[in-house]
Amino acid sequence: MEHSDPAPLQLNQHASVESFALSVGLKLEGAEAENGLLLGMIEVCRTKPDPVPFMAEIIGAKGIEAVAFYRDLNLILTRGPANAWPLLVEKLLELNYEIPGVIGPAEASEGFARAWAAAKGCQLKLSMDQGLYQLNEVFPPVGIAGEARLASQADLDLLAEWSHGFYQDALPWELPGKEEIHASTLARIQGRSLYLWEAKGEPVAMTALARPTARGISVNSVYTPPAHRKRGFATALVAAVSAEGLARGKKFCVLYTDLQNPTSNAIYQKVGYRLVCNTRNYTFRY
Incomplete structure (x- = not known):
């Protein structure tokens, strides 16, 4: 309070x-x-x-x-x-x-x-x-087909499309133009911060590391295209990328979740995320 x-x-x-x-x-x-x-x-x-x-x-x-x-x-x-x-x-x-x-x-x-x-x-x-969640130790899920990998420039067009989908789903009021999304996706790929989960040679989910601080780093832009949802791909990718954040020398990772989605909150807790605080974003209409 x-x-x-x-x-x-x-x-x-x-x-x-x-x-x-x-x-x-x-x-x-x-x-x-x-x-x-x-x-x-x-x-x-x-x-x-x-x-x-x-x-x-x-x-x-x-x-x-x-x-x-x-x-x-x-x-x-x-x-x-x-x-x-x-x-x-x-x-x-x-x-x-x-x-x-x-x-x-x-x-x-x-x-x-x-x-x-x-x-x-x-x-x-x-x-x-x-909900703002913090992870200090990763508990990877088991039984999820596939593996995580860094995105490459060959993935650019696909991930720009997925980034557009992420904004449409999660932040429609902040949706950038296609050129801006393309440029930011390329920058993330070149910065080695954008990751894919690949199952049977096919990319099925995306997430990124962002905003490093002295001891922590954020996991964001978690997105699974509709055809690949409800199979645990994003959960597995978040766990793998969180482990990568810790492997880079950070003491913790943070992740924001929608408190109106109890399923995603429960899933991230299973891989090691714990609630730090409730945050709110208000927008103004003039």
């Missing part, structure tokens, strides 16, 4: 990623799995600095109480006191930001979303109610 801090709060905005990282790094790494999305975005900004993101910390009697980051799709939040969100809304309005959505721990995300919708007179929609 979010704590309530009656002490006055101060918002400190950062102009550079390095300044921001130096200031909030210890705060974020104190709950590294929970804050992995924000930590990962800091690393992305170090290699792709434009456009310059909105980066801020909210400081109170206990030091840094909350952290906020926004560049394109969603405002990303950490946990924070309820009185942090009106202060953040005020600052974003002052800077004329139009925020399409917000993601973070459930109470933080909801607190900001309600304050923003009230200030802007817009509608808010709960787009995703997710």
